[in-house]
Amino acid sequence: MSADPIARLTVLFARLPGVGEKTAQRLAFHVLKSPPEYARDLAAALLALRDEVRLCSTCCNLTAQDPCPVCKDQQRDRRIICVVESVPDLLAVERTREFRGLYHVLHGALSPLDGVGPDQLKIKELLPRISAGVEEVIVATDPTVEGEATALYLTRLLKPLGVRVTRIAQGVPMGGDLEYADQVTLARALQGRREM
Ligand SMILES: [Zn+2]
Structure with a gap:
């Protein structure tokens, strides 16, 4: 250099x-x-980014304080967990102001061709969170082949645990990324979620 x-x-x-x-x-x-x-x-700020930012031990959000501000917020509805692929996706859902529950960040989506299986995602961290208090899991993975495969996988895994699993509606165009969906589209997709 x-x-x-x-x-x-x-x-x-x-x-x-x-x-x-x-x-x-x-x-x-x-x-x-x-x-x-x-x-x-x-x-x-650059140094702090690497030294202080880590994963929330509950939802796997990126945070400088554990638990993250979302998990810590007692005003939030602890009966609903919205599963997203990435932190930018979490922020996109937050911007809609349509959702007041908790999150779980997978840090990716299933993609066998790229060597991304369930073990590479934060799925085992999600399972212990599905307890008596949780009534619904909204799967808000991207409307891509990988996102749909992940949604299907999670449904098969979570439904036997007795929790309601829903998928956001197809307002977000196929192949798109939640992060770039406009607020109104994403808010509608959340409202129009369907049973899995
Ligand atoms: Zn958290």
């Missing part, structure tokens, strides 16, 4: 998704021109 700090930062910025060489250079110069505390705050 280059000894020149500008070139070094440019190379690192250019590794970020969606950032090209030119933008990376512009960002590096921007940091250089900003007040010194900005660079210090940026560096500290």
Whole structure:
């Protein structure tokens, strides 16, 4: 790696998704021109990201405090768990303000061709959460082949435990990602969920 700090930062910025060489250079110069505390705050925030963020031991959300703020919030409806593939998907469901239950983040979807089986997902962490208090599990995996396969797998696993399993409606286009669905579409998909 280059000894020149500008070139070094440019190379690192250019590794970020969606950032090209030119933008990376512009960002590096921007940091250089900003007040010194900005660079210090940026560096500290980057370090904290790696040192402090971990998985919530209950729902597998990413958090700096365990349990995460969602799990800790006593106002939330503990009878419903919404299962999502990723943390951005969780945030998308939160933005709809349509859901006030708890979450479970799988960190992926079943994809045998890519070597992703049930053991690679946070499924064994979900099972102990299905206790007497939980009445419904909403499976809000993406409407993709992998997301549908995951929904089917979870249904077969959870239904025998005596819990109601529902799937969000097909408002989100097939092949799409929950994260990018607009709030109204996602809110409707939640409202129109069906029995599995
Ligand atoms: Zn949590």
